[in-house]
């Protein structure tokens with residue numbers, strides 16, 4: 380056993396930190412897209428549009444039922460063999476797409492559950508004043524469902540940040556990729572990956588704290 | 604003004620409304636009384652299509668809706684010309700008192716926001732809730748919530764206001780303020796259809812009282828006739844029962 384090379388690690392921190400923006404970029408873009416897609420699917424699952432409902436259920440079932448890594452490989456390495464135009468997609472785009480589809484399937488289920496969890500009286504009151512279904516969803520139901528689902532959705536975001544490390548397998552030089560390259564030169568693999576782990580850990584801890592504050596705020600919301 | 608013919612509603616095998624015929628004149632205040640489970644709420648809910656009637660027609664001035672053939676547009680039109688006050692208030696939890704009243708004006712009637720806000724503030728003043736304009740429902744007492752609920756219904760400017768036991772969920776201390784507000788609305792000759800167990804109030808406010816039992820209107824007439832000289836034994840038995848409960 381040898382001692383940890385702390386100097387090496389400290390030197391590596393700024394290098395890896397330089398890739399944090401890319402990680403956050405992938406996670407943030409995928410999160411926004413996944414939220415949109417998940418909300419649409421959740422609303423569809425509640426009002427059950429004929430035919431479409433079958434597709435949505437299949438989609439959710441597939442993306443929840445298979446590993447993210449397999450999905451990413453399928454998109455990035457597999458699909459271009461069938462659809463030639465997909466060869467132009469770079470690793471970052473493919474990773475964002477994969478994360479979006481994968482997490483939207485999970486988030487659709489939590490948003491659907493939250494929508495169903497909104498008190499019946501809220502639906503009836505909205506109906507009674509003559510709102511259309513779209514108005515009712517946008518103005519009354521989804522805001523309240525969002526409040527119910529928010530803590531879970533933040534958890535998915537945290538999960539998503541960690542999952543961006545899989546972009547490494549698509550040839551993207553993100554935090555993991557950078558650490559791998561550095562370690563390949565120095566043979567200090569343990570130190571390099573430990574730095575990556577700590578940086579992820581700190582990011583997630585900061586987010587968890589933000590999450591706790593958000594929850595406090597949400598609990599007080601609508602209570603003035 | 605409103606003309607209901609043959610309104611029928613079943614839940615499973617149970618016939619809850621059994622061919623209701625009911626006409627209400629403009630400005631008339633009609634109170635519905637009757638034992639629990641006889642379809643009073645269902646009648647009001649069917650008029651608003653919160654429950655979809657199985658058959659029958661509802662005519663509101665120039666708008667005719669046949670339950671069997673009602674399109675989404677028919678239903679929206681009917682809902683926009685009627686207003687519903689719920690037993691449990693059913694205020695929008697994510698909207699303040701003022702926003703609850705503005706919601707239909709802004710979203711459904713597409714009024715400019717400033718205009719809707721002015722109207723909402725006037726209604727809040729009228730309901731004695733000006734200081735609570737920016738409070739969310741969770742921060743209001745039951746009586747305040749129901750006054751906002753009534754304010755929300757007033758804002759619509761509906762031809763017909765439907766009240767489903769508006770004071771039944773309230774602590775006794777809040778009942779008076781809600782009934783007072785309803786009296787003020789009644790004084791303006793707003794057309795109202797009210798389900799209530801407040802017999803004294805019914806007597807005061809009603810132009811006509813309907814007694815419902817088993818999904819039918821068993822007896823109807825001016826309040827004095829119903830409360831003093833009911834002819835149907837079911838009506839008499841019901842009134843006797845509520846009187847001995849001390850609620851009238």
Ligand SMILES: Nc1ncnc2c1ncn2[C@@H]1O[C@H](COP(=O)(O)OP(=O)(O)OP(=O)(O)O)[C@@H](O)[C@H]1O
Nearest residue numbers: 614615619637638639640641642643644645646768
């Ligand atoms: N959604 C529903 N599904 C099944 N049965 C229902 C439903 N709504 C009402 N019912 C039944 O229909 C009957 C009439 O109910 P309704 O609520 O109209 O009575 P009500 O006269 O308003 O009674 P109360 O004085 O207790 O409010 C009851 O037997 C009730 O159980």
Ligand SMILES: [Mg+2]
Nearest residue numbers: 643644645768
């Ligand atoms: Mg009832």
